[in-house]
Amino acid sequence: MAFDCVPGGDPRGQWCPKCARPIAESEPKTIMHFREDADDGGLSGKAWHAECARPYWETITRALDILRRATGGS
Numbered sequence: 234m235a236f237d238c239v240p241g242g243d244p245r246g247q248w249c250p251k252c253a254r255p256i257a258e259s260e261p262k263t264i265m266h267f268r269e270d271a272d273d274g275g276l277s278g279k280a281w282h283a284e285c286a287r288p289y290w291e292t293i294t295r296a297l298d299i300l301r302r303a304t305g306g307s
């Protein structure tokens with residue numbers, strides 16, 4: 234795997250937007266969906282390293298939980 238000197242990214246591989254490193258097939262990854270960013274930057278639907286995505290997931294999960302409570306669903 235020679236990803237080190239491919240500055241623009243390998244079109245065959247997925248790159249993590251957080252740390253700008255390629256995501257190996259063997260690495261845990263998370264597909265992130267930012268609803269607010271759907272039209273901005275194209276980050277939505279990109280794969281992130283699971284570790285890189287975790288802080289965002291916690292934020293999103295908390296927001297969803299608040300929303301769920303606010304709408305009375307459980």
Ligand SMILES: [Zn+2]
Nearest residue numbers: 249252282285
């Ligand atoms: Zn990453």
